[in-house]
Amino acid sequence: MNLTTALARFLIFPGLLFAVPAAWFFLWVERKAVALMQGRIGPPFMQPFYDFIKLLGKDTPPRSGVGGLLMKLWPLIAVSAAAGAVGLLPVLPSSGGFEGDLILLLALLELPSMCIIAAGFSSGSIFGEIGSAREAALSVSYNVVFLLAIVSIAASQHTFRLEALAKLPASPMLWLGVVAILVCLPAKLHINPFSLPNAEQEIYSGPMTEYAGPELAMWELSHGLEWVAATGLVATLAAPHLTLWWLAALVFVALSFAVVLLLSVIAAATARLAIDTTVRFYWQCTLIFAVLAISSALFMRFRS
Amino acid sequence: MNLWNRLMCYSRRRSPWLFHMNGGSCNGCDIELIASLTPRYDAEQLGVRLEGSPRHADILCITGPVTHNAVNAIKTVYGQVCGPKAVVAIGSCPATTNVFIDSRTLDGPLNRHIPVDVFVPGCPPRPDAIILGVAKAAEILAERAAKKIPIDPVVMPLVGPPCNGACACSTPNAPKSTEEQP
Numbered sequence: 001m002n003l004t005t006a007l008a009r010f011l012i013f014p015g016l017l018f019a020v021p022a023a024w025f026f027l028w029v030e031r032k033a034v035a036l037m038q039g040r041i042g043p044p045f046m047q048p049f050y051d052f053i054k055l056l057g058k059d060t061p062p063r064s065g066v067g068g069l070l071m072k073l074w075p076l077i078a079v080s081a082a083a084g085a086v087g088l089l090p091v092l093p094s095s096g097g098f099e100g101d102l103i104l105l106l107a108l109l110e111l112p113s114m115c116i117i118a119a120g121f122s123s124g125s126i127f128g129e130i131g132s133a134r135e136a137a138l139s140v141s142y143n144v145v146f147l148l149a150i151v152s153i154a155a156s157q158h159t160f161r162l163e164a165l166a167k168l169p170a171s172p173m174l175w176l177g178v179v180a181i182l183v184c185l186p187a188k189l190h191i192n193p194f195s196l197p198n199a200e201q202e203i204y205s206g207p208m209t210e211y212a213g214p215e216l217a218m219w220e221l222s223h224g225l226e227w228v229a230a231t232g233l234v235a236t237l238a239a240p241h242l243t244l245w246w247l248a249a250l251v252f253v254a255l256s257f258a259v260v261l262l263l264s265v266i267a268a269a270t271a272r273l274a275i276d277t278t279v280r281f282y283w284q285c286t287l288i289f290a291v292l293a294i295s296s297a298l299f300m301r302f303r304s
Numbered sequence: 305m306n307l308w309n310r311l312m313c314y315s316r317r318r319s320p321w322l323f324h325m326n327g328g329s330c331n332g333c334d335i336e337l338i339a340s341l342t343p344r345y346d347a348e349q350l351g352v353r354l355e356g357s358p359r360h361a362d363i364l365c366i367t368g369p370v371t372h373n374a375v376n377a378i379k380t381v382y383g384q385v386c387g388p389k390a391v392v393a394i395g396s397c398p399a400t401t402n403v404f405i406d407s408r409t410l411d412g413p414l415n416r417h418i419p420v421d422v423f424v425p426g427c428p429p430r431p432d433a434i435i436l437g438v439a440k441a442a443e444i445l446a447e448r449a450a451k452k453i454p455i456d457p458v459v460m461p462l463v464g465p466p467c468n469g470a471c472a473c474s475t476p477n478a479p480k481s482t483e484e485q486p
Contacts, residue, residue, distance in 0.1 A: 042346075043348050044349070044351070054319040059386045212359040
């Protein structure tokens with residue numbers, strides 16, 4: 001019984017069967033929101049799906065040796081990590097089985113950006129290397145804030161269990177953490193104003209420059225799954241605790257959609273920042289709030 | 305044709321990603337290509353996306369009369385685009401070398417070097433003509449990938465600006481320009 005529920009969570013909801021169409025839907029929402037903000041009509045509803053199928057049918061340049069093998073491997077690791085992160089989200093009320101914890105979820109969320117860094121370096125393209133270096137600098141900057149925010153939520157609850165964190169009652173502590181996570185999401189998803197690693201018109205496509213065909217399709221899919229996982233994390237933290245499973249699922253989807261819409265509008269309204277401005281933004285402006293959050297969480301813990 | 309092949313053909317037609325390359329152009333056609341992505345023309349409705357890397361692209365858009373300097377670059381980039389692919393020659397220059405004909409700096413026209421699928425004439429062509437050409441190229445690409453038909457260049461019809469009555473083609477009693485020469 002435990003195995004079946006765990007498998008159902010990974011394969012059906014919120015796992016693959018839900019996450020892959022949701023990934024395409026969120027990618028469409030992102031493009032459509034940008035188009036509407038610019039006064040255009042934008043791509044048709046099925047566009048990310050057509051792009052994915054078309055990329056699957058394209059050739060890839062011949063690659064040999066360990067470098068070629070690694071280049072095939074990175075996108076697959078990124079997709080499976082992002083899918084695993086979505087599968088772990090505590091959307092439905094617990095029914096036993098493998099649950100995982102916050103540390104595993106954070107590791108899986110971080111793995112795709114590690115893969116992007118490695119992919120850029122193993123592609124051997126100069127633009128890929130510049131993109132990877134930027135991604136590494138960006139990752140070091142936003143992750144401090146991101147991790148401190150999540151740790152502060154966890155510390156105020158004395159637990160790393162996802163199930164307990166999803167049940168948190170709304171408190172100023174929780175909202176501070178959610179806002180700090182929201183500030184980090186544009187950098188995590190490489191959208192404006194922090195679209196440095198894959199900066200178009202600047203360094204071609206960054207780490208993805210040398211990728212083609214099915215490998216590129218996997219990168220697109222992993223990007224979409226990252227959207228689902230990252231917005232889903234915010235949605236599960238912000239959602240009120242519900243016992244009805246269909247209501248919980250509905251609230252999860254609605255909240256994720258709202259976060260995607262918010263991020264897309266921010267992306268359309270802003271321009272790309274330079275790398276030094278970005279790093280300064282995270283280390284000087286945002287870090288203060290994260291430190292404030294974690295110190296107040298620890299303070300509350302010692303008082304209680 | 306089974307279901308998967310039909311889906312693939314349909315997706316290829318609906319998702320042309322472009323790579324834009326300048327083969328010694330005066331920049332007129334390049335501006336018009338970018339204009340076709342702007343809110344007024346919005347080529348993204350057809351799934352068009354301008355890609356930064358030739359590896360990602362399906363359709364190679366080349367402007368300019370192909371100078372000696374550009375020949376090797378064009379051949380390299382054509383090789384970097386992964387198949388199935390199509391080439392759109394934008395403007396009159398890549399088709400005929402236009403007003404630069406017989407120049408010693410040129411090695412054109414374009415189809416001496418790489419196979420071209422669609423010619424979009426005009427100097428420069430209007431953005432709607434470019435979008436029409438790209439849509440045609442996506443159709444050709446999807447058909448050729450499914451059936452292995454040989455390359456047969458298509459010349460798109462000339463799309464002109466709407467007549468405002470000021471040109472020679474207008475009726476004799478059309479209002480003439482009221483501006484006097486100083």
